[in-house]
Amino acid sequence: MSPVLLIAIKALAAGLLVVAFSMVGAVLQPKRFAGIFSAAPAVALASLLLTAAFKGAGSAIPQTTGMIIGSVAMIVYCAVTLFTVDRFRALVGSLTAWLAWFAVAGSLYLVLER
């Protein structure tokens, strides 16, 4: 299978899984509990499953090591959004906090993987 076609299939599956996890989050209360599903591994699940299915489990393993670093950055990102969303509006606060994700993920990658 061509890499572009595999990316397209992964994108479709990821989009559908994101919607599915969003629907679960939408029906749950309280909001703090529902928020767990805002950080659900929807994109990761789609990508790793399809990579393993079409290219073998060995091809998915390097992605998971990168994902561990990305997850640490995600923890920092979510903690930063608590601060930024409270002080700015949700859109500005959550987009500004992306800087924290890039800073942490980039730094950790350079230190651990290079």
Next chain:
Amino acid sequence: MSSERRQLIEDDEQPVAVDLGKLREARAADYAIRFAFGAAISIVAGLASLAFGPRVGGLFLAFPAILPATLTLLEKKEGKTKACADASGGVIGAFGLAAFAVVAALLLRTASPALALLAALLVWILVAVGLYFAFRATDLYEKEDRLLRKFE
């Protein structure tokens, strides 16, 4: 006590429950936005893998692409306090996400991919839900609110 703080406490005191009626309140456009964000970040991860290798692509499997859409829609519908509560749950979910990645990294070497990812998904939900109830049973949420937000 501010009305914002009171609203958060009332929300926190609700029992964990499912309200299927909330699905009817959501517009198709809201889900279309989330679908688009999910598909887009998956494409970014795929292209990053092709260009810079799978480890760089893997970073984007944990990129917070969906949260801005979720928090913005939630703020619009239910106010900033609820959006902050959702973000607070996201911190717990992110710890679960890290556990998912570690379990997947370990089990993909030995077990079948389907079994490895199923186990990783199970660990994600166990870690996230376990941490939620641990935080709820103690006063850690209150401490978090006082530390990071403007409550008195």
